[in-house]
Amino acid sequence: xxxxxxxxxxxxxxxxxxxxxxxxxxxxxxxxxxxxxxxxxxxxxxxxxxxxxxxxxxxxxxxxxxxxxxxxxxxxxxxxxxxxxxxxxxxxxx
Amino acid sequence: xxxxxxxxxxxxxxxxxxxxxxxxxxxxxxxxxxxxxxxxxxxxxxxxxxxxxxxxxxxxxxxxxxxxxxxxxxxxxxxxxxxxxxxxxxxxxx
DNA sequence: TTGTAAGGTTTAAAAAGTAAACTTTAATAA
DNA sequence: TTATTAAAGTTTACTTTTTAAACCTTACAA
Numbered sequence: 001x002x003x004x005x006x007x008x009x010x011x012x013x014x015x016x017x018x019x020x021x022x023x024x025x026x027x028x029x030x031x032x033x034x035x036x037x038x039x040x041x042x043x044x045x046x047x048x049x050x051x052x053x054x055x056x057x058x059x060x061x062x063x064x065x066x067x068x069x070x071x072x073x074x075x076x077x078x079x080x081x082x083x084x085x086x087x088x089x090x091x092x093x094x
Numbered sequence: 095x096x097x098x099x100x101x102x103x104x105x106x107x108x109x110x111x112x113x114x115x116x117x118x119x120x121x122x123x124x125x126x127x128x129x130x131x132x133x134x135x136x137x138x139x140x141x142x143x144x145x146x147x148x149x150x151x152x153x154x155x156x157x158x159x160x161x162x163x164x165x166x167x168x169x170x171x172x173x174x175x176x177x178x179x180x181x182x183x184x185x186x187x188x
Numbered sequence: 189t190t191g192t193a194a195g196g197t198t199t200a201a202a203a204a205g206t207a208a209a210c211t212t213t214a215a216t217a218a
Numbered sequence: 219t220t221a222t223t224a225a226a227g228t229t230t231a232c233t234t235t236t237t238a239a240a241c242c243t244t245a246c247a248a
Binding site for chain 3: 219220221222223224225226227228229230231232233234235236237238239240241242243244245246247248
Binding site for chain 2: 224225226227228229230
């Protein structure tokens with residue numbers, strides 16, 4: 001039995017939801033992600049920022065206040081990290 | 095895209111290691127688990143207790159101090175929880 | 189214009205994770 | 219014997235992370 005390390009940034013439910021969504025959608029805005037992931041706005045905001053800082057997603061913010069719009073897109077590094085995470089997880093199951 | 099909730103007790107790397115190990119070994123003692131999971135004794139002790147309190151493992155403790163021996167075994171509920179967790183995870187990866 | 193709601197961000201509090209320090213007993217050396 | 223060291227765990231205090239309530243800014247409606 002050999003357990004591969006799990007990327008702690010991806011080993012969080014909300015962040016994983018965001019990444020999984022962006023992996024198949026390739027781009028989604030804040031409101032859509034909020035609805036899809038069932039997250040609160042605050043939590044979503046924080047986790048998006050963490051993924052952005054890690055370089056796993058790219059975020060375009062435009063406007064302020066009500067007129068603002070935030071669009072997220074997964075990066076190459078993000079896709080790779082997600083794949084690696086998935087592979088690591090497999091080492092835990094049979 | 096529908097994300098199933100991930101059991102928070104299992105969605106922790108060390109606890110998952112413990113459970114995955116016990117799932118295939120069916121019984122392992124503290125020292126063996128410590129070596130296998132590469133955990134510190136303190137962390138292992140805490141996480142074993144949490145899994146025990148949840149009814150996912152059964153723990154037999156005998157003796158005290160150096161002569162003590164702690165053996166863990168997965169329960170039916172633990173096996174089911176692990177399976178459910180695994181299934182839930184699959185909903186995150188296409 | 190002013191009230192209300194939408195889109196996000198900041199924050200402070202709660203929860204969880206971690207490992208150093210400790211307790212107890214067994215083995216070993218002097 | 220009687221220290222001394224080391225093994226097996228547990229407690230604890232600390233840090234990190236998570237979470238959502240409160241907040242800010244702007245747009246729209248009445």
